[in-house]
Amino acid sequence: MNRRTILKAAVFPVPAIILSAGPVHAMHISEGILPLPWAALWFAVALPFVAWGLRDLRRFDREVPFAKPLIGLVGAAVFIISCMPVPVPTAGTCSHPCGTGLAAVFIGPALTVLVSSVALVLQALFLAHGGLSTLGADIVSMGVAGAFSGYGIYRLAGRIGVPWYAALFLAGLVSDWATYAVTSFQLASALAAPGSTGQMFGAVAIAFMPTQIPLGVFEGFLCVGAYRFVKARRPEVLMALGGGAV
């Protein structure tokens, strides 16, 4: 990416922020943005992961008697957390965490993909945040990339002896930034003119940087805060959910 593109992309967030004077959401691809073939492709990528989540749900259901209500309720909790407005100082507005890193730590990545798919349908219907045609792409960015990267870094940090709070911070940070990077790639690959995907990816990534960089840091702290609260008040819940590994 050349300097000219970087400069242009750095200038564009200003009108964008002025135009979107309300709350800015964690990055989901809105309904109508992706052309039909790309939307279908991302559905095909997302489906095996949702099927994996359903298989884990059946297994969890055999082990824990109240598994389905538990996954439904934890999913609802993550959905609420992902709607919590958070001030973003650099953008002068509010934004929202993804919540997938936190969910992956508590219930595992595959089940997080499952609850993300439901949460995304609810967000699309009620908040016009994401969409039905872009559901596959949003599942891949928020559910798959967010959950697996957050969970992966959390487990890796635990294995090499990183303290639990640092591991949790990394889980939140990496899951948020992975979601943002994959969404940027999805937008760039679908919308760029032939031969300019790399340029478009860089421009989209830079355009959304003012909200996504601080949001990722915030999400890291949110993970630590939520986990610390549960660990201090009800540590048995962590064991029941399987999130007490680190």
Add this chain to the structure above:
Amino acid sequence: MFELFLDIFAYRDNFWTRMDPGAKLAMALSAIAVILLSSRAVLPLSVFCLCFACMLWIGVPVRLIAVRLTAPMGIVAVLALLKAFLPAPPGSSVLWSGTLYGWKLAATHEGLREGLLIGAKVLGAVGAMLFLSTVTPAHRIFHVLRRFRIPQGWIEVAMLMYRFTFVLVEHASEGSAAQRLRLGYSGIRRSVSSAGMLAGSVILRSFDQARSTHDAMVLRGYKGSFPFGEESAPRRQDLYGAAAVITVLLIFYSALEWRIFS
């Protein structure tokens, strides 16, 4: 944000809420499909105007529609500007050019047109989806998904999430209000700490609610899966209505794409 998560309009009694949810879903998905396939802005904007008029007709406040459109339109604004200013294919006509700190900027007609087309598509598709959600409760949409062979486990989790989202929204709103009263969001450090505590309390509440919900369900005969019961057949007039709307959409799409009437 929490007050936006309302579905009261879907429970009102009117022509659209009485319609079969499967027929409404089929109409909305067809509208989204033709909007995505459309290469001109007329069709998406027409669908948006129609949905907007229908939402006003059933009493949805303009402010709520506008607020829900803010996030998608914000993303579209960024993408439209990027499309306008990024290098266009050779032969593109320059709309505006200038320099900024010594760097040449040029917007092309073709790029701007593509950006505006994306904006129109987002307006149309989001309009169709918002209209669907304002006339159909989510649990009825999930219920009808069984017709499309969506796995029952997914539908059960979806219905539980939908039901308990409202319970947890209330808990989160009360917690957030209590924190604000105690100046819990008076600085960045305190805000982060308060948000973490609030998230933790929502998770603990969800765990307790899951146990009590399961106990209540077992007392009512729950044996590991929801008894959905027999699904009522859609009314014939709803099917005919949906078929008519889809046919009109296809004719409109074909007429615009292949310029049949010009």
